[in-house]
Amino acid sequence: MLVIRRNNQSNKLDPNKTQIWLGAAERGCKVVSEFQLKRDIIEVGRRIYNSGFVAANDGNISIRVNDNLVLTTPTGVSKGFLTQDMIVTVDMDGKVISGNWRPSSELKMHLAVYRAREDIKSVVHAHPPYATAFAVAGFALEKPIMPEVVINLGWVPLTQYGTPSTEEIPEAILPYLPCHDAFLLQNHGALTVGTDVYNALFKMETLEMGAKISLFARLLGGEREISPENVERLLEVRRNLGMTGSHPALCDLPEANNVAAAQPPGGDRVDETELKRIITEVVKQVLAEQRG
Ligand SMILES: [Zn+2]
Numbered sequence: 001m002l003v004i005r006r007n008n009q010s011n012k013l014d015p016n017k018t019q020i021w022l023g024a025a026e027r028g029c030k031v032v033s034e035f036q037l038k039r040d041i042i043e044v045g046r047r048i049y050n051s052g053f054v055a056a057n058d059g060n061i062s063i064r065v066n067d068n069l070v071l072t073t074p075t076g077v078s079k080g081f082l083t084q085d086m087i088v089t090v091d092m093d094g095k096v097i098s099g100n101w102r103p104s105s106e107l108k109m110h111l112a113v114y115r116a117r118e119d120i121k122s123v124v125h126a127h128p129p130y131a132t133a134f135a136v137a138g139f140a141l142e143k144p145i146m147p148e149v150v151i152n153l154g155w156v157p158l159t160q161y162g163t164p165s166t167e168e169i170p171e172a173i174l175p176y177l178p179c180h181d182a183f184l185l186q187n188h189g190a191l192t193v194g195t196d197v198y199n200a201l202f203k204m205e206t207l208e209m210g211a212k213i214s215l216f217a218r219l220l221g222g223e224r225e226i227s228p229e230n231v232e233r234l235l236e237v238r239r240n241l242g243m244t245g246s247h248p249a250l251c252d253l254p255e256a257n258n259v260a261a262a263q264p265p266g267g268d269r270v271d272e273t274e275l276k277r278i279i280t281e282v283v284k285q286v287l288a289e290q291r292g
Helices: 034-050 107-116 129-137 147-152 168-179 197-219 228-241 272-291
Strands: 060-064 069-072 088-091 096-098 122-126 182-185 189-194
Touching: 034 060, 034 069, 034 122, 034 197, 060 107, 060 197, 069 107, 107 122, 107 168, 107 189, 122 197, 129 182, 129 189, 129 197, 147 197, 147 228, 168 182, 182 197, 189 197
Parallel strands: none
Antiparallel strands: 060 069, 060 122, 069 088, 088 096, 122 189, 182 189
């Protein structure tokens, strides 16, 4: 779904008219009004708030209207209580074109996505607690444990920490953007992208569901992974469905399949065997000192 207009050079949207974008029909695009798109943003805001994916005024949602214009949520407002007048229209430089509210402080992240991938028409950013717990603990979601996650997202990278509202987060996401539609943002939250705002929302829901199940499976002794043969069959299902968007297992870029590359830099994580060795060593030393 996207709003479509005839003149890509114009910055003015007429909220009462359905906008027509040249070539829309050829691309198989559905024509919708700006009013409807704002309604979709309001509905998705309500859903992420009611699902507990955001607290207070957190999170942001945008829809790309055309080559020049993006509709986005305002900053400092709960996404569960948005109204039509709060949705801001900005250009691709982030300049406010219409609306009386200040756009999202994370707008740079949204615009960077739209600049990098023409197929993306919507971006959703939230802090879903289970997915964010993985992002805080420093884990990517790389294990194939649920068919829905494998088909829709593949593995989800953990991007390097960046200060919100700066260029650091967009820069951290960009290397993974060609081959992924969902991202864990280290010590921050999650980002999903889609062909429309519900497509991006559903990826956020799939990501959170995968993270939640992964966490509980670890509490029960660890995840049992789907075998490589069965993963391949799931990918075949995705191919047959003709699904839109990017998927790491169906992407040509080599870094897409390099899970290690998605781990946070710094090398301060220690594997379990090494950790046991260090603890044993320390205990021995303490005991030796006590005896001495
Ligand atoms: Zn955030």
